[in-house]
Each structure stands twice: as structure tokens, then as C-alpha cells.
Amino acid sequence: MKLERFIQLWTHRYHKYSHILKANLFGYRSGLHFKTVKSKLKQGQKLVAVIRTEHFGDIVAAEPISRYVRSLYPDAYMVWFVKPAFNELVGFNPAIDEVLQEFCVTQREVLLKTGVFDEVFQLQFKNNNHCPKCQVYVENPVAEQRDINIYNYFDYGNLLEVFAQSGGLIPAKTAFPADDQPRLYLQKKHTEKVDSLHLDKKFIVIHCQSNYAPKDWPAKQWEKLVQWLADQYDYEIVEIGLKSNLEIKAGAYRNLCGQLSILETAEVIRRASFFIGLDSGPSHLGNATGTFGIVLMGSLNNFPQYNPYSGSYGRQENAFFVRQEGMPCSALSFEFVREKVASVLNSRKVEKQN
Known part of the structure; x- marks a missing residue:
């Protein structure tokens, strides 16, 4: 040897x-x-x-x-x-x-x-x-x-x-028998940190990379979506996560990746008008904080269609799933995603006006 x-x-x-x-x-x-x-x-x-x-x-x-x-x-x-x-x-x-x-x-x-x-x-x-x-x-x-x-x-x-x-808390293949809405326990230090960021009053928070590649949507597609959002709507676009893989020139875009703890990230999501992201940790923060979620999802391994969420996201009362059955998230076309995102943003805008 x-x-x-x-x-x-x-x-x-x-x-x-x-x-x-x-x-x-x-x-x-x-x-x-x-x-x-x-x-x-x-x-x-x-x-x-x-x-x-x-x-x-x-x-x-x-x-x-x-x-x-x-x-x-x-x-x-x-x-x-x-x-x-x-x-x-x-x-x-x-x-x-x-x-x-x-x-x-x-x-x-x-x-x-x-x-x-x-x-x-x-x-x-x-x-x-x-x-x-x-x-x-x-x-x-x-x-x-x-x-x-x-x-x-x-x-x-x-x-x-x-x-x-x-955990043996409930019988196999049964519904959860109690309040199924996830909660977070944000502290003063988390709100103070986000206060210091001086975010716009109207912003959309995006999350573009999960910890599992099959759940992801290509970076080039995200770049096109961010540019389209910046051109069509008067929201600041704030990216959160560990690290960004995007190259964005839009003035309305702000990168907070790698700058926040998990609960500081949750506070940013809580203040956002919308969360647009993947089936990953931050989407669960969106569910727990009550921010309306637009979640890009696809087939996953042995599951052509699945729903990971309980609470208001799980019932799609406070979320919209962008997906096509049997198709992985990476295969969703930009035009399809743009159409679904536009329909949600426009309908929610009308609801707020009424």
C-alpha cells in the first residue's frame, strides 16, 4: 500500500x-x-x-x-x-x-x-x-x-x-385528529432583524433552490420569471435561501440569500404579499406564517402527484400549486408557470380591491 x-x-x-x-x-x-x-x-x-x-x-x-x-x-x-x-x-x-x-x-x-x-x-x-x-x-x-x-x-x-x-400517535392511513395548521414562534429579535432590512411595503418573496434537485425549476426559467414580474407588477422581488444561482439585472430584485437565520427568513416571508417557490423548507414557513403561496411542484420519485402540506396550504385555501400531473417540476414550461402565476396575482389583486 x-x-x-x-x-x-x-x-x-x-x-x-x-x-x-x-x-x-x-x-x-x-x-x-x-x-x-x-x-x-x-x-x-x-x-x-x-x-x-x-x-x-x-x-x-x-x-x-x-x-x-x-x-x-x-x-x-x-x-x-x-x-x-x-x-x-x-x-x-x-x-x-x-x-x-x-x-x-x-x-x-x-x-x-x-x-x-x-x-x-x-x-x-x-x-x-x-x-x-x-x-x-x-x-x-x-x-x-x-x-x-x-x-x-x-x-x-x-x-x-x-x-x-x-410515531404511533394515530392509526395507519388516517387523518391528523387535531389542529393541523403549523405554527412558528417568532421572537422580537427576528422582527428587529427584518426591520433593519428596510424592505418595501409591497414585495414578493421567492425561493428557487431546494435541497433535492428533482424538485427544482431551472435557474434560467426563474430569471425569466423574475424579469417578467419586475416588468408587469409593482412589487419588489426578494430572493431568500442559502445561496442564489440566479443572474438578475432587474432593479426590483433583491438578494437576501445566506443573510438570514431560519426564523428571520420566516419573518421576511410573513411580511411578503406572496411567496413563490418550490416544495421545500421555505414553503413550509409560508404555510406557517400565513402568506399566500404559489408553489411550483411536479412528480417526485414514485409519486406522480402528492401534497406535503397540512393546514391552509394543504387544503389550498391559502396556496396554489403550479403543476402538471406526472411531469417533474424541472419540465414545467415558462409559459405555463407565467400563466398560472399571473392568474393568481391578478385574481388576488381583484379580491383585495373588492
Whole structure:
């Protein structure tokens, strides 16, 4: 074996096994912490875990579960497991007593094996939680029993319903039995940050890239849509997201990509006249903040047509889905999207005037 390859191999092994060691240590330490928490609870008071660690749109979609579990266990001490990057989505939720910022799934596995929790609701479906460094999957026994997996999950309903079924909170293939409108818990610091941006009073917020390429619409099409919006309407066009892939010359366009936290982004969306974007995390923020959404969607993997949303977006009371059954989002023509967007903007304008 060449020296360079030998060094690469052992560097990889060092990072892998140090990561696994750290995950185990975190798991045992968390177990001790929650044993201490449990020892201080009143007699009969349960320690409950709810696990939905990623992605941020999924966490927003699952928010009604926090209130539903609270209604089932009003006196319980509820802990929500989440990845550190998404802590703010659950950290301000009044239904949740504590947030566990999960290092990786191995930490979770070690912690759950302690048996410290009286009730555990794992909201992930099969094949859905993986640590690439530990090279392990941690499976949810309820999802395995019900065969809810990455290939068929939308056969079980919208994301909220799928998560509630995966957690064993409701029977398989049933509707969510409580308030299904996702909520966010925006704080003063989020509004102050957006105040400092001095956005126009009338603006449309757009989101043009998801974390999964099959859901995307080509950048050149977005550029044409932004230019058309700027030419035809008196709105500022504000792009949000992690990073822009657009080249826009229109004066009405403003790029805020990479400048905001998740909840600051939610506050921008909340203030917008319309949200135009993809089936991705920010569209769930639009649903939770009450901004009318125009969502570009297409077929997805095994699903020729699907609906990920609950609440007002799910019922299309406060949203319009731009799609053609069986066609991926990337294949939607500019003319088709422009026509649908124009029909929504013009009809909503007439409604406001009346």
C-alpha cells in the first residue's frame, strides 16, 4: 500500500472512530442528565421524547404534533430531539419543555437504550435516519411495522399525517385528529432583524433552490420569471435561501440569500404579499406564517402527484400549486408557470380591491 493511501485510510478511521466514541459519550451523558430530570418530576409525571431531527421543512410540518402530544400528556416533561442547526424552530415552542440538540443517531440510540423515557414518539419513517460517519441507520420500529419508508411515505398522507403515523400517535392511513395548521414562534429579535432590512411595503418573496434537485425549476426559467414580474407588477422581488444561482439585472430584485437565520427568513416571508417557490423548507414557513403561496411542484420519485402540506396550504385555501400531473417540476414550461402565476396575482389583486 502506498504511503499516501495508508495515511488517507487511517485518517478516515481516526475521524470515524473518534466520532463514534464522542457519540457514545454524548449518549451516556444525556442519559444521566435525563435520569436527573426524571428524578425531579412529580409522582406520575411522564418523561416524553419526540424525535424529528431534520429537515427544517419537516420540522415545521411536524409542529402540530408538539401540541397534540401536549394534549395527550398535559403534565408530562416533553423533550424534542433536533439537529443543532434547527434548534430555533423548536426552542421557542411553549409546548416543549426541553430541546435535545442531537449530535448524531448513535447518540440517540445509546440514549434510548437507557430506557429513561416513559414514552418515545419517533417521527421518522424507515430508511430516513442515517449517520454517514458512523455508517449506520437507526430505524423506527413503528415505521418498520407499518412499512412507512422513503419509497411510499406519501401514500400515507401529507407530512404531518405521515409523521404522526410513524410515531404511533394515530392509526395507519388516517387523518391528523387535531389542529393541523403549523405554527412558528417568532421572537422580537427576528422582527428587529427584518426591520433593519428596510424592505418595501409591497414585495414578493421567492425561493428557487431546494435541497433535492428533482424538485427544482431551472435557474434560467426563474430569471425569466423574475424579469417578467419586475416588468408587469409593482412589487419588489426578494430572493431568500442559502445561496442564489440566479443572474438578475432587474432593479426590483433583491438578494437576501445566506443573510438570514431560519426564523428571520420566516419573518421576511410573513411580511411578503406572496411567496413563490418550490416544495421545500421555505414553503413550509409560508404555510406557517400565513402568506399566500404559489408553489411550483411536479412528480417526485414514485409519486406522480402528492401534497406535503397540512393546514391552509394543504387544503389550498391559502396556496396554489403550479403543476402538471406526472411531469417533474424541472419540465414545467415558462409559459405555463407565467400563466398560472399571473392568474393568481391578478385574481388576488381583484379580491383585495373588492
